[in-house]
Amino acid sequence: MPTLIHHPLCPHSRFIRLILNEYGVETRLIEERASERRPEFLRLNPAGRTPVLIDDDGLVVAGASVIAEYIDETRGAAAGSGRLMPLDLAERVETRRLVEWFNVKFFDEVSNWLVNEKVYKRYASAENGGGAPDMDVVRVARANVKPHMRYVGYLTGIRKWLAGDRLSYADFAAAAHISCADYLGDAPWDEDESAKHWYQRVKSRPAFRPLLADRAPGMTPGRYYAELDF
Template identity: 60%
Template structure:
């Protein structure tokens, strides 16, 4: 059995949890607090970031984008029609473009700020950078999330799923990131009804269940967070 080193509200870890569930894999989960820079964790990923997938053979695969490529190469063909990185070249480019959009760009502009300021800082010591949230960072993230939601709406007016006709890594990455923001009540769903409908479809998938059950200790989710018909 594989092991996933993750953090429950790290959006890139959530993406890989969704991917593994869609592939029918049930890894054992090890929770990491990346800011503690645990020695044994740095040995398997010198960058010190989550997620990291460790195979039973000992092979460590660090980073959400790299795990996605790895899983496609080692398990993708077994999924036939349900492959999450499609086969045709232009489709692969589009899925990877949007995967990078959410794992890197959305993370830098939205989720990174919100998860650090509102969640991680509650558990960090002051030496680690803990303390009260930086309201400027939170405000910036709340402004940025609006145009991302409009962009999802724009794509979904033209397509069945974010990157084309089929569910792909791009949908799972976008939904994983939005799920963290939604827990915090910071998704302006009124911005795009079509984006909201797309997210409701994702959220109803069995792969989403475990994510919706996670809780930040001492911090309840937004009311509609786990409601499948919000």
């Protein structure tokens, strides 16, 4: 059984968990607080970030985008018509563009700040930057999330799913990052109807269920976090 080193509120880890769940790959989950920079963890991923996948043969695959490509190359073909990375060249470009959009841009502007201020700082000691969330930072992240919601709404208004006619990595990357904001009560669902309906559809998939059961110690999720009708 492969092992995924992750954190329940790390959006990049959630992206990979959604893919593994959708493909029905049973996985051992090990929780890691990357900010503690444990030497054993840094040996697996010198970049010091979750997620890290250790496959059955012992191969260590570090980083969300790298793991996603690796899963496609090892498990994608077996998924048949449910493959999450399209085979058409232009659709691959669009899927990867949107995966990058959420894993890099949305993370830089929204999810990194929210999770760092509201979750990781709670665990860290004072000398490691721990403490109460800086609400100025949280407010900037809350403002930044709105144009992203409208962009999701725009795309899902002209397409069935985020990158085209079929569910793809793009939907799971977007939903993974947005779900962290949602857990923390910072997903503005009144911003865009189409974005909300798209999220309801992604959230209804069985692959999402284990994420809705996640609880970070000492942090109750937002009121509608686990509800499919919100």
